[in-house]
């Protein structure tokens with residue numbers, strides 16, 4: 077398939093995406109990378125309700141441009157932090173996610189990375205985030221094709237949102 081040809085994939089019954097990345101692309105998260113957890117992820121409304129059952133929202137979330145995000149915080153360590161020493165409030169010293177580990181849950185946007193989603197002409201499109209090409213260590217290091225595992229990246233909630241666009245972050 078050439079780069080300018082798109083294809084539709086049914087991820088759930090009657091839930092399609094238009095795939096815009098190379099269908100040969102593979103992905104497997106690399107232990108100890110943690111780059112995508114150095115940011116503050118956007119919380120969709122349903123995520124916020126779920127998070128409220130698991131954490132103190134006053135301590136772990138922040139408002140930005142009218143939307144809720146997980147707080148980035150100064151970690152006081154050298155590993156698993158961005159250049160400014162900050163990372164997601166839930167990223168532990170050992171590079172693991174507190175929510176994932178202790179609650180077996182994580183916000184929708186954490187599943188989506190390293191993909192980007194956006195609405196165009198009423199269709200949900202999926203591509204690789206520009207920043208992921210530069211920073212995500214998990215691209216093309218395994219045999220696991222992204223296009224064959226889209227349900228792992230795209231929770232069904234995304235089709236229910238007025239604005240699922242993933243280009244919003246702290």
Ligand code: SF4
Nearest residue numbers: 113164166167173186
């Ligand atoms: S909530 Fe967990 S998975 Fe999501 S960015 Fe924070 S540490 Fe990473």
Ligand code: SF4
Nearest residue numbers: 105109110112212214
């Ligand atoms: S940037 Fe990529 S390889 Fe690194 S933790 Fe995130 S998904 Fe995994």
